[in-house]
Amino acid sequence: MKNPSSTAVAGHAADTGFRDQLLGYGGALLAIAIWGGWIVSTRHAVHGHLSPATVGWLRFVVAAVVLAPAWLRVGFWPKRGFVPVLLCFLGAGGVFFLVVANAMRFVPAADVGPLLPGTMPLIVAMVSVLVFRERLGRWRALGFVCIALGVLTLGGRGLLYPEDGAWRGHLLLLLGAAMWACYTLAFRRTGLKATETVGLVGLWSTLILTPFGLPGVISAVSDGYGREILFQLFMQGLLAGVVALLGFGLAIEKLGPSRAAAFTGLVPALAALIAIPVLGEHPDLAAIIGVIATGVGVALASGAFGARGVRRGAPRRGVKAGGR
Secondary structure, three states, X not given: OOOHHHHHHHHHHHHHHHHHHHHHHHHHHHXXXXXXXXXHHHHHHHOOOOOHHHHHHHHHHHHHHHOXXXXXXXXOOOOOOHHHHHHHHHXXXXXXXXXXXHHOOXXXXXXXXXXXXXXXXXXXXXXXXXXXXXXXXXXXXXXXXXXXXXXXXXHHHHHHOHHHOXXXXXXXXXXXXXXXXXXXXXXXXXXXXXXXXXXXXXXXXXXXXXXHHHHHHHHHHHOOOHHHHHHHHHHHHHHHHHHHHHHHHHHHHHHOHXXXXXXHHHHHHHHHHHHHHHHOOOOOHHHHHHHHHHHHHHHHHOOOOOHHHOOOOXXXXXOOOOOO
C-alpha cells in the first residue's frame, strides 16, 4: 500500500519540476525573441550614424543603472568566484559586444544568426561533453550536427567569395560565439543571482566603453539623431542588456547550460525574417540553408525528442512498477 505522504511529496516534486521547466522555456523564448530584433537593430546602427563602441555603451549603461541595487550588494567585484565572473564579463560584456558589432559591418543579418547564437550551443555542448562528461543522447547529438551543417554552409560561402570581406565577419562571429559559450557555462558557477551578474557585467562594460562610446552619444544627439539614441537605449539597453540576459539566466538556472543554449538556435530564422522588411536584406541560398539547418538542430538539441520517450508515470524497461 502506498504511503499517502510519499505520494504527495512525489506529486509536489513533479509539479515543481514542471513549473521550473515552464519558467526555463519562457525565459529562453523571451530572450531569443529580443535577440532576433537586437541583431537587426545593431546591424542598422553600426551601418548608420553610431559606432560599435557607442552602441555598446548604450547597451550596458542601462543595465549598470537599473541593476545598481543588485551589484551594490556584491560590491565592485565579488570576493568569491573571480574566474566565473571574469568569464561572464568577457563572454557577454563590452569586449564581446565590440567583437560582434564589428562583425556585423561585414556580413548581413541573416549570417549573424547561424554563426553567433546558432554556433554557441554547439560549443557549449562540446565543452559539456568533453569537460563535464554530459551525455547528449542520439537526438540531441543529431541536432548539433545540423547546427554544424548550417555553420559550414555559411563559412564555405565566405571562403568561396573572399573578395566581399564576409569571411572577416564570419571569423569574428565564431569568436563571439565562443565567448558567449564561456558566459553560458560560467553563469551558474558565479554563485551570484542573475541580477547581480548582469549588473556587474553592465557596470564594468560601461566603465570600459565610456571613453569611446559616450562622445559618440553626445555627437549623435547634437547632430539631430536623438530619437535613434532613445530607440537604441530601449532596444540595446533595456531589452537586450537587461530583460534578455535575465531571461536567459533563468533558462540556464532551470534547464541547464546546454539545453538553454540550444534554444538560441531559433534566433537565426527570426533575425533573417525581421531583416527583410527592416533592412531590405533578402537571404541567399546559403543563408536559407544555414537558417533551416540551425532551426532543425535546435529543435533536436533542445532535448524535446530525447530520452523522455518514456511516458511519465510508466515504469522504465527492466524496472517493475513500485520497485527500485
